[in-house]
Structure formats: C-alpha cells, structure tokens
Amino acid sequence: MSEDKRSEFDRIADKIQQQIIEDEKKIFSAKVIVEYNNPHNIYRMVDFDSHSVLTGSCGDTMEFYIRLKGDTVSDLSFMTDGCGATVACGSILTRMVEGVTIEEARKVTSSDLIETLEGLPDENLHCANLAVNALRTALNGCEGGA
Numbered sequence: 001m002s003e004d005k006r007s008e009f010d011r012i013a014d015k016i017q018q019q020i021i022e023d024e025k026k027i028f029s030a031k032v033i034v035e036y037n038n039p040h041n042i043y044r045m046v047d048f049d050s051h052s053v054l055t056g057s058c059g060d061t062m063e064f065y066i067r068l069k070g071d072t073v074s075d076l077s078f079m080t081d082g083c084g085a086t087v088a089c090g091s092i093l094t095r096m097v098e099g100v101t102i103e104e105a106r107k108v109t110s111s112d113l114i115e116t117l118e119g120l121p122d123e124n125l126h127c128a129n130l131a132v133n134a135l136r137t138a139l140n141g142c143e144g145g146a
C-alpha cells in the first residue's frame, strides 16, 4: 500500500473510531465506557476457592473466581464472552466486593451495581443481573457459604 493510500486508510479508520466513540457516549454512561475500555480483574484465576459459570438470558456466559481469607473475599476475577456492558459490570463488581465478607458480598444487588455504573440502558439491564447472579453462585460455592 502506498503512503498516500495508507494515510487515507488511517484517516478513514480514525473517523470510524471517532464515530463509534460518539455513538457509545449516547448510549452508555462515562463510567461504563471507562470501565469496559480498561477493565479490572478480567482473567481466569488458577488458585481459587470458588468458581461459577453462568449463562444469561442473552446466551452470553460469565465466570467468577473467588479467593478467600477466612470469611472475607480477598480476591476476585471474572471472565465473559458477553458485551461491553457485561465487561463493565464484572469489572466494577469485583471491586465492589473485594475485601468484604461473604455475607456482605451476597447483599450486593444488580440495582447497586447499576447505580455504581451510573446507569445502564434498558437492553443491558440483564447484563447486570448476569454478573450479580454469577457472583452469588460463586459465593454459594464458598466453604460454609451456601
């Protein structure tokens, strides 16, 4: 590809990228966009105490991994093949419950999660449910936690 064609290609790619960003801003809160562009704790933990795999109503799957220190959730990670909103949900959720007891972690609701994310579009509310349900399933698998 010649230099002229490459720079024209780059310009078009930049324009498309900019349009995508502008479209995202119309749909998602700034917090959701930041979170799914830079997610935390998204990996498959090897040395875990409890693990869950849950498939949501949309057919996407979410996994949660929990490591405990006594009855405290000391470490969490998640993995998903779901949408960007689900990535944002998993990322925020791991940080919402890190360092709290199993019982406290169980009390986190999808409304809490949505509020922390400064809202989700109606069509993505199920993504928050999937994340919270996957977390609760993993919490139920913690020793003495069921």
Ligand code: FES
Pocket: 056, 058, 059, 060, 082, 083, 084, 085, 086, 124, 126, 127, 130
């Ligand atoms: Fe399937 Fe978000 S988890 S669309």
